[in-house]
Each structure stands twice: as structure tokens, then as C-alpha cells.
Amino acid sequence: MTLPPPPCAEQRPYRYECHAETIEDPYHWLRDPHYPKVDDARVLDYLKAENEYFEAAMAPHRPLVDALFEEMKGRVKEDESSVPVRDGDWLYWWAFQAGAQYRTWYRRSVAGGGEEVIFDEPVEAEGKDYFRLGALEVSPDGRLLATLVDDNGSERFKLRIRDLATGKDVETVTEVGIGQPVWTSDGAAIVFTEVNEHWRSYRARLHRLGTPVGEDRTLYEENEDPGFTVGLSRSQDRSLIFVATGDNASNEVRFLPADIGAHGADAEAVLISRRQEKRQYAVDAAHGKLWILANDEHVNFRLAVADPASPEDWRTVVPGSDRVYLTGLSAYRDHLAISSRIDGLDQLLLRSYEGEERRIPFAEAAYSAGFSGNPDFAPAAYRLHYSSMVTPATIYDYHPAEDRLEMLKVQEIPSGYDASLYETERLMVPARDGKSIPVSIVARKGFPKDGSGRLLLYGYGAYGIAIAPSFSTSRISLLDRGYAYAIAHIRGGDDMGYGWFLDGKLDRRWNTFHDFADAAKGLIGAGYGSAGHIAIQGGSAGGELMGVVANTDPELWGAIVADVPFVDVLNTMLDESLPLTPGEWPEWGNPILDRDAFDLIRSYSPYDNVKAQAYPPMLITGGLHDPRVTYWEPAKWAAKLRATRTDDALLLLKINMGAGHGGKSGRWERLHEIAEAYGFVLTQMGGAE
Numbered sequence: 294m295t296l297p298p299p300p301c302a303e304q305r306p307y308r309y310e311c312h313a314e315t316i317e318d319p320y321h322w323l324r325d326p327h328y329p330k331v332d333d334a335r336v337l338d339y340l341k342a343e344n345e346y347f348e349a350a351m352a353p354h355r356p357l358v359d360a361l362f363e364e365m366k367g368r369v370k371e372d373e374s375s376v377p378v379r380d381g382d383w384l385y386w387w388a389f390q391a392g393a394q395y396r397t398w399y400r401r402s403v404a405g406g407g408e409e410v411i412f413d414e415p416v417e418a419e420g421k422d423y424f425r426l427g428a429l430e431v432s433p434d435g436r437l438l439a440t441l442v443d444d445n446g447s448e449r450f451k452l453r454i455r456d457l458a459t460g461k462d463v464e465t466v467t468e469v470g471i472g473q474p475v476w477t478s479d480g481a482a483i484v485f486t487e488v489n490e491h492w493r494s495y496r497a498r499l500h501r502l503g504t505p506v507g508e509d510r511t512l513y514e515e516n517e518d519p520g521f522t523v524g525l526s527r528s529q530d531r532s533l534i535f536v537a538t539g540d541n542a543s544n545e546v547r548f549l550p551a552d553i554g555a556h557g558a559d560a561e562a563v564l565i566s567r568r569q570e571k572r573q574y575a576v577d578a579a580h581g582k583l584w585i586l587a588n589d590e591h592v593n594f595r596l597a598v599a600d601p602a603s604p605e606d607w608r609t610v611v612p613g614s615d616r617v618y619l620t621g622l623s624a625y626r627d628h629l630a631i632s633s634r635i636d637g638l639d640q641l642l643l644r645s646y647e648g649e650e651r652r653i654p655f656a657e658a659a660y661s662a663g664f665s666g667n668p669d670f671a672p673a674a675y676r677l678h679y680s681s682m683v684t685p686a687t688i689y690d691y692h693p694a695e696d697r698l699e700m701l702k703v704q705e706i707p708s709g710y711d712a713s714l715y716e717t718e719r720l721m722v723p724a725r726d727g728k729s730i731p732v733s734i735v736a737r738k739g740f741p742k743d744g745s746g747r748l749l750l751y752g753y754g755a756y757g758i759a760i761a762p763s764f765s766t767s768r769i770s771l772l773d774r775g776y777a778y779a780i781a782h783i784r785g786g787d788d789m790g791y792g793w794f795l796d797g798k799l800d801r802r803w804n805t806f807h808d809f810a811d812a813a814k815g816l817i818g819a820g821y822g823s824a825g826h827i828a829i830q831g832g833s834a835g836g837e838l839m840g841v842v843a844n845t846d847p848e849l850w851g852a853i854v855a856d857v858p859f860v861d862v863l864n865t866m867l868d869e870s871l872p873l874t875p876g877e878w879p880e881w882g883n884p885i886l887d888r889d890a891f892d893l894i895r896s897y898s899p900y901d902n903v904k905a906q907a908y909p910p911m912l913i914t915g916g917l918h919d920p921r922v923t924y925w926e927p928a929k930w931a932a933k934l935r936a937t938r939t940d941d942a943l944l945l946l947k948i949n950m951g952a953g954h955g956g957k958s959g960r961w962e963r964l965h966e967i968a969e970a971y972g973f974v975l976t977q978m979g980g981a982e
Contacts (some may be wrong), residue, residue, distance in 0.1 A: 294374050296346075296350055297346070297347055297349060299346050299935055299944065300339060300342040300343050300346055300626060300935075301935065301936070302320060302323065302339055302928075302935070302936075303322075304319035304320065304520055304936065305319055305320075305321070306319065307319060307321040307322070308796070309890060311867060311884070311885075312884075312888045312891050313865065313896075314862075314891075316714055316764055316863070316901075317809065318331075318864060318929075319680040319933075320925075320928075320933060321340065321864075321929075322335070322336075322676070322812075322931040323336055323925045323928045323929050323932065324923070324925040324929075325925075327801020328923065329447065329492075329681070329918070329920070331917055331924070336925075336933070337715060339928070339932075340917070340924070340928060340948045340950070341930070342636035343931065343946040343948065344946075344947060344948060344950070344958055346946075347945045347947045347956070349967065350943060350945055351945075351972070351973075352612070354972050354973075354976050356800030357972050357976065357981050358968050358969055358972040359968075359977065360907075361968035361975075362770075362813055362964060362965050362968040363706070363772050364770050365561045365766065365967065365968060366708065366961065366970040367707060367708035367765045368388075368621065368706045368710070368766035368767075368769065369466055369612035369707070369766065369960070370705045370706075370707055371389060371390075371391045371392060371393075371553070371707075372388065372389055372390060372391050373705075373845060374387065374388035374389070375387050375388070376666070376676075376688050376701050376702050377401075377543075377806070378667075378668060378673075378676065379403065379560050379668075379669055380431075380668040381433075381435075381669070381890045382402060382403050382404070382419060382435065383400045383401070383403060383431070383435060384400060384401050384403060385399070385400045385411075385496075386398075386399055386400075387399065387430075390959070391493065391506050392561055393415045394415065394418065394960055394961055394962065395414030395415050395417075395418050395424065395426075395893055395959060395960070396414050396426075396798075396915060397410055397412070397413045397414060398410070398411050398413075398414070398429060400410040400431075400829070401450055404564065406762060408633055409457075409592050409799065410694075411429075411431070411438055411457055412426070412429055412438060412440060412455075412563050414426055417442065419639045421444050422445075422951035423444060423445055423918075423951050424441070424443075424444055424959075425442070425443045425444075425446070425806075426440065426441070426442055427441035427442065427443055427448075427450045427470075427472075428441040428450075428472070428473050428474055428666075428849045429474070430474055430476060430483075430934070431457075432476050432480035433476055433478060433479070433480045434480045435456065435457070436456070436457060436458065436480070437454055437456060437457065437463075437480060437502075438454070438455040438457055438465075439452065439453070439454055439469070439474050439476070440452070440454075440455065441470050441472075441474065442455055442787075443628065444755075445918055445951070445962075446489075446916055446917075446918040446919070446949075446950050446951065447469065447492075447918045447920055448492065448920050448921075449468065449470075449471070449488060449492070449692045450469075451465060451467070451468045451471045451476060452465070452467045452468075452473055452483075452485055453465050453466070454466065454468040454483070454502065460569070460692040463505075463684045464502065465499075465506075466485060466500045466506060466509075467485065467487055467489050467506065469485065469489075470485050470487055470523060471486055471487065472485075472486045472494060472523075472524050472526055473524070473526065474525065474599070474928070475525050475526070475527045475534050476550060477499075477534075477552065477553050478531065478551045478552040479552060481501060481502055482499055482500060482501045482502065482553070483499075483500050483502070483830060484497060484498070484499050484500075484512065484525055484534055484536075484549075485497070485498060485500065486498075486523050487523070488492070488524055489831075489874045490907075491870065491871070491873035492523060492873070493519065493521050493872060493873075493875075493876070494522040494524065495514060495515050495516075495523060496511055496513065496514040496515065497511070497512045497513045497523050497536045497659065498510065498511050498512060499511075499512055499523060499553065504770060506946060512536060512549065512562055513536045513538070515538045515576075518540070518568075518875070519541055519875040519876075520540045520573075520868070520875035520876035520878060520879065520959075521538045521876065522538065522539070522540070522876060522878070523536065523537070523538045524536075524537050524538075527549075527551065527578075527817075528551075528577055528578035528579070528624070529578070529579060529623050529624050529625055529761065530578055530579045530580075530584055530624065530653070530670050531551055531670065532551055532578055533548045533549065533550065533551055533552070533567075533578045534548065534549045534550075534551050535547070535548050535551070535560055535576060536548070536549065538572065538819070539568070539632050540573055540876045540879045541757065541876075541879055541880055542570070542572055542573070542879035542880075542965070543568050543569060543571060543572055543879070544568060544572075544573050544574065544575065545564065545565070545566060545567060545568040546562050546564075546565045546566075546574065546575075546576050547562035547563055547564050547565065548562065548565065548576070548601070548604075548675045549561075549563070549580075556698075559834060561769075562602065563566050563601070564604075565583065565599070565604040565605065566604065566607075567605075570698075571586070572587065572588060572589050572886070573588055573590070573917050574586060574587035574588070574900075575587075575621075575622065577622055577623055577710070578601075578624060578625040579625065579626065579670075579753070580599065580624075580646065580657070581600075581601070582598050582601075582863065583598065583599040583600070583604055583925040584597075584598055584610075584622060584624045584629060584632070585597045585598065585599060585600055585607055585923045586619055586622050586790060587620075588606065588613075588801055589912075590609070590613055590635075590834065591614070591793045592613070592614020592790070592791045592795070593609070593613050593615065593617065593618040593619060593790050593792070594613055594618070594619040594620075594791065595609050595610075595611060595612050595613040595619070596609070596611035596619060596622065596629070596631070597600065597609050597610060598610050600915045604796045605616050605948055607642055610724065611631075611644075611689070611807070612979065615632075616635055616636070617633050617635055617640075618633055618634045618635070618787070618789075618790040618791060619631065619632075619633050620632045620633055620787075621633075621663075623664065623667070623671065624851065625667070625670060625671065625675075626671035627645065627646075627668050627671065627693075628643040628644060628645055628646075628669070628675075628693065628972065629643070629644040629645075629646070629943075630642075630664050630675060631869070632664060634662060634759070634787075634788070634789075634790070636789070637658065637662060637731050637759075637782060637788050637789045638659065639661060639662040639714050639761075640652060640662070640825055641653040641662055641664060641691075643675065643691075643693055645662045645797055647688045649796075651693060651696065653677070653691050653698070655679065656850075657681045657683060657684065657717075657757065658717075658719055659717055659718075659719040659733050659761075659762045659939040660679060660680065660684070660762065661676055661680055661681065661682040661761035661762060661763040662677060662678065662679045663677060664676070664677050665677060665678050666678075668756045672701065673885055674683035674690035674691060674692045674693075675689060675691045676688065676689070676690055676701075677689050677690075678730060680704075680737035680763045680764040681717060681762060681764060682714045682715075682717040682733060682734075682762050682763070682765075682778075683712050683716065683717050683735060683764070683765070684712065684764060685704035685706065685710065685712075685764050685766075686698060686701075686702045686763070686764055687702070687704070688702040688703075689701060692943070694702055695910075698791060699782070704764070706766060710769070713738075714737055714738060715735060715736065715737055715738065715772060716736065716737075717733065717734065717735045717762070718734045718735075719731060719732070719733050719762070720732045720735070720815065720816070720819060721810055722814075722818075722819075723811065723813025723815065724804075724807060724808050724811045725807055725811055726804070726807075728784070728796075728808075730781060730782065730783060730784075730811060730812050730815070731782040731783050731788060732779050732780065732782065732812050732815065733762035733772050733779065733780045733782065733787065733815065733878070733901055734777055734778070734779045734780075734816075734821065735768070735772065735777070735778050735779075736772060736776070736777035736778070736821075737772050737773065737775075739839075740777055742820030742821060743820050743848075744817065744820050744821075744823040745823070746775065746776070746820075746821060747775055747776045747777070747819050747822065747826060747828070747831060747978055747979060748776060748777045748778075748779060748822035748826070748827045748828070749771060749776055749777075749778050749779070749827075749829070749849075749974060750780075750781060750809075750812065750813055750814060750816065750827055750828070750829050750830075751778070751779070751780050751781070751829070751830050751831065751835075751864070752780070752781045752783055752784060752809045752812075752829070752831050752838050753782065753783075753831055753833075753834060753838070754781075754783040754785030754786050754808070754809065754833075754835065754838055755785045755786070755789040755797070755798070755805070755807040755834035755837075755880065756785075756786075756794075756834065756880060757785075757786060757794035757837075758786050758787070758789040759782070759786045759787050759790065760780050760782065760788070762780060764981055765947055765966075767964065767967045770968075770971060771974075771975075771980075774980040774981075775975070775980055776976065776980060777821050777822070779812075779816060779821065779942060781808065781809050781812035781813075783797065783804075783808035783812065784796045784801070784804045784805050784808050785797025785798060785799030785802075785804070785805040785834075798879075798880050798881075799879075799880070799881070799882050799890075800830075800890075802881070802890070802893065802897065803897065805838065806816075806838060806841045806842060806845065806964060809829075809842055810845065810846045811839055811844055812829055813829075813846075813849050814849075814924065816909060824848055824849050825848060825849065825850070825851055826851045826978065827849055827851055827853075827907075828850070828851055828852040828853070828854070828974045828975075828977075829842070829850055829853055829854070829977050830853075830854040830855075830856070830970065831856070831858075832853065832856030832857055833856070833857050833858070833921065833922055834857070834859050835856075835858075836855040836856055836857060836859055836913075836922070836927075837858060837859040837860055837862060837899060838859060839853050839854070839855040839858060839896050839899075840855060840858055840899025840930065841859040841902075841969060842934075843855075843898060843899070843908055843909070843911070844902045844903065845903060846873055847906060847907060847908050848907055850889075850909040851909060851977065851978040852910045852911070852973065852974050852977040852978050853909055853910070853911045853912070853946065854912045854973065854974065855911065855927070855969045856914045856970075857914060857915055857916060857919060857921070857922045857927065858899070858922065858925065858926065858927055858930065859898050859899070859916075859922045859929040860899040860926050860929075861900045861925070861926040861929055861930065862881065862894050862897070862898035862899070862901075863894050863895050863898040863900075863901050864898075864900070865877075865923075865926070866878070866881055866882070866883070866884050866885075866890075866894055867884055867885055869885065870938045871923070872920050872921075873920075873921060875898070881894060882894060899930060900926070900929055900933060901964070903930070903933045903937045903938075904937065905938070905939055906938065906939055907938065907939055907940035907942070908934065908938045908940060908942060909942060909972070909977075910943040910944070910973075910977040911930050911942075911943075911944050912945045912946070912947070912969075912970060913927045913930065913944075913947070914927065914946075914947045914948070914949070914975045915947075915950070916928035916947070916948070916949045917949065918946055919951045924948055925939055927948070928946065928948065931944065931946040936937065942978065945973070947969075953966075958968070
């Protein structure tokens, strides 16, 4: 089949000055001036043309994509359900009906009785191109349900209150909610956060049921730093509501009594400790104390305790450690449940209030584990999840009195899965500056380690987000076609500790990109692949990573999948009117005020560094309603690549016209997008036969 010529976006003169430098941006016009509304006919026509070209290019490969989709779907239990979780007098769980795109949520009384549907996502999503349930919270007395729903991908959620006895919504509290709402103890009011016109979560409000929303009280509004966002949580003992504000470098936390209604309408939030540059802390409460994780004395955090009457007076309980990175804390009646990471591997610890510690053991060399599903303050056992790159997702209850793990559920794979056919490995490969980069790998046993095999390498490397070596049913379709799949745990994530994150941000950002290329070279050295035969994939900030290494090391890659890629970094960081820009400066730097940050970002920004050189085949995706990475970033990048590159390798751009940052919302729609990405890799790298 002969493809029609690819779309060619017009270049229109546009330039501006910054730090006495002139920036040329001939594709600036692809940003609709009415955004977040996109109605410019020229912009829409170009995006439509790119989508049509994508469909034409993929048309001959639809049988492969359909086969991949059916394989992936066959590994998903259609009537999958969660393990019920006890919360007070009720057991809660969700389940998919066979064929359904979305979950149905249920509960039943602990005392007995039948199940009842509390929220039916398939019914709520009917007739909508996009549907996402952002939060679901039942009131303390079990009578009311608060839901946050986004029906267009913009991540502006409608907060509604439903009477569970009638199944009818009785109030709409806000149409621009976000995050997690929290009920007051008496269930007479709900605390929630809202976004402003710039999609910044900027305030926490209290709504008393039955009163006009115009009378809602603002509990906290962030007016000091436009980069800070506001979020809510509740203490494990349910005595306090926490209001946090911060970015990914600094924060501060306030608390209110959860029974705020009993303390009068003017009860004020108490500040625990004033924000300090480059200090972060998280808080829970139990036994009349505040339990705090903070990185003020050690980069890997310490555990401290404070009295709510003098909340800034912190006393160390567990000091910081070079080896042990403390990542999470929940304070239960009998134990502090502490999540940590040692040498890049998850560790789960229960610590009694007398100081006795018990680590929950896991046998595999590389895995992902965490506490989850423990809403009660005094559980008899602690729920946790576990998986590895060869072990399907497993739910356990850990019984501390017996030091025993009870397996509750193992992910079922209807079409069959034999773990003995696969093996996982963890390599430490050298970076160019002498650091050792962990790389997690999975492949079928017998995978050739002579450089003849095919490899897909995944990376992210930003915001201190670790990419866990966990299980994926979709990935099996690549493994069974002769691929190895690897995750590079590069700097910028916190895989190896908080310092690992710091070593990949701001003026150390190039470490992230170098680590990824060095990880690929280390895998080549270990025989897992060869230059030009490695597919790579990353999304969002990981898409930025794809863009940088496409510019710097194009000869290494056989195919690139860049999902919702953050590639127009310089222009975005210079535009403080965009939703996320001020909050991104602590991660990337502020090029408006800082000439060094300007020069650094300009040195790697993928869009600004497209070269007249050969590029590997590329699939680029975006979402028209994406508030995180705006649609014009991938669109401008694709247009510039088409106009500049010296080769004719396939370049595809797909913009989801009814979705946001996470792509399409239904489980089968998401699976189909994975099948498309893997189909693209297989057709460009081999293995499709």
C-alpha cells in the first residue's frame, strides 16, 4: 500500500525575545488562542489531517492490532472484582460486568444482608465519549455518597452528593472540583478542593449540606505561591482533616478537627510548620500525636512525632538513613505502617508505638509492594498488594500476631499464563559519570543474549516518581513475540532514594537523559539488543525523555513511542499563564528569571533541538483536552520533525479529540491504544509475523 503524503503544517513567522536571545517558533499558530476551547478551524483541520494519516498508515496493520487487542483482552477477566475492604460497618468492593468498560461499586453490611449497588459507572457513562470517576466517598453514617466525575478529559470534576437510599443526586457542590473530598465526622458537611481558570488546585472549601453553594466557606486559599497546589486528606484515626499546599520541592500542612461542625463555623486550620525551601513533610495522627515524615535533617526523610498543641516541635523517632528511604506512613491503633525503599526495592514495616519493628518479607529479587485497602483505624490484619515482572498482582493480608501472609487473591488470566516460561533480571549498568543505574528486565526463558534479540526499553525519570517492576498482562504479547522488556530506573525518579530524584532535576536534568542512553548501551553490552534495534517508550515527562534521546542518540533506536510528550519545554516554561507552569519551575527551573535555567532548558527542549538528521520511526500521541501536556506540544513537535528530518521513516501523530492526559477512559479503549502502540513497534522493529 502506498501512503498519501503526510500532512505538512504551514510555517508562519513568529518570534520573541528573552534574555537578549531571539526564539523562532514557526508553529506557534497551532496553539488555539481560545484554549482551553479549541475552535480554530485551521488548527482542527491540521489535527484531523494527522489523524487521517495515522489511520491510513495503520490500516494495513489492523489485523495485527486487532489480534494484539484480542490477546490482551483474553488475559483480562471480564467480570473482574476487587477483594472487599472493611470500612466501619460496611464491606466495599467494585466489579466489572462481562464486557463492561467501567466498574460498578457495591457494598454490604458486615452484620449480614444482601449487596447493594452504590455507583454504577457504566450507567453514568452511557452516551459519553469520555468518563472518569475521580473519587467516591461514603459519608460516615453510610447514607450519602460524594462522587467526582470528569466527562470530557479536562480534569475539572463535578462534585455531586447522592442519597444512597433513593439513588438520586441531591446536590451539585462544584463543577471544578479535583482531588479527594473529605466528609466531616457528622456527615453534615464535606470539604473539597477546586481548580481556578488556570487549572490550579488553589483552595479548600467547606460545604454544609442543604445550604446554597454561595455560602460555602473557604478554609484555605493559596495566594502566596502560584505554583503551589492544595490537597486534602484525613488522619487514619479520623480525628483530623489535613489541608496541604505545596509543589514537588516544598510544602506546608494545616489541620482542622474532623468534627469541625462542633467547633463553630469559624474554626481555623492550624499550621503545623511554615513552608521552607526544599523541605517536604507528610503527616498522620494517632493517640493524640502528629506523626511526621520529613526530609529536613536527611535527604531520605526521618520519622518524627509532635504534639498538636505545639505542632512545630518535632522529635525524631526514626532518624534518616543513607540506605533506607522512607516513602510513606500511616498511623494505626497498634502500629505505624511504614513504606520504604532499600537499594531500590520496596520494603514494608510495621512499628509498634513501643518501638518494636517487624518487616514483611518478600522472596523475589525485584518486585513492587505496598500497603493498600486499610481504611479502618484498628485492623486485625494489614492489606497489601504485591507483584513482580513475572508474578501477577497478588493481594495479601498480613497478620502481625502470627507473622503470617494470607493470600486473598491472585490476578486471574483467563487465557492462561505460565510464569515458569519467563524470567526477570535486575542489572546495574554504569552511567557515564560512574553511577550505577538499575534496570529491571523480563523476557521469555531462552531469550538470546547475543545482541540478536529485540528489546523495548521504558523510561520516565521525573518528579521523583519511581517506575515499579510490576506485572503487566499486555506486555506478554511482546514477550511471546521474542522481545525483552526493560525499565530503566533513571535519575529524576526516586527509585534509589530522594537524592536520586534530586540528581535528575533542575541543573542536573541532563543526568536523566544520559542515564537512559547509558542504560540502553549497558543492555547492548549485556547482549539484550543492538544499536538500531531497541524500541523505546515513555509518556508525559517520559515523552520529553523520548524527544531528547531521539535528538541526541537517534542511531540507538529502532522505534519510538512518545505518549502525550512534554516536548515544547522552553515555550511552556516561559508562559506562566499555562495551568502548570509556575508549579513546574521547581522541577525544570524558571527561564523567565534565570538565564542559566533558560540556557539549560533550551539545550535539551526536544522541540527546540530537532535537527536535520535521520530519525527512527515514531508514534506520537496527544489529547485535545489535556490540561497537563497541551495538545499543541506533540502537534508542533511532529510538524517540525516532518519539516526538518532528512529521512522518510514513518512518523505518526494521533490526537485523541475526546480525551485528556490519560487517553481514552474505558478499559477496552485503553487496551486498544496499547495494542496500537505495540503494533507500531512490531511493524517497525519486526516480530509482527
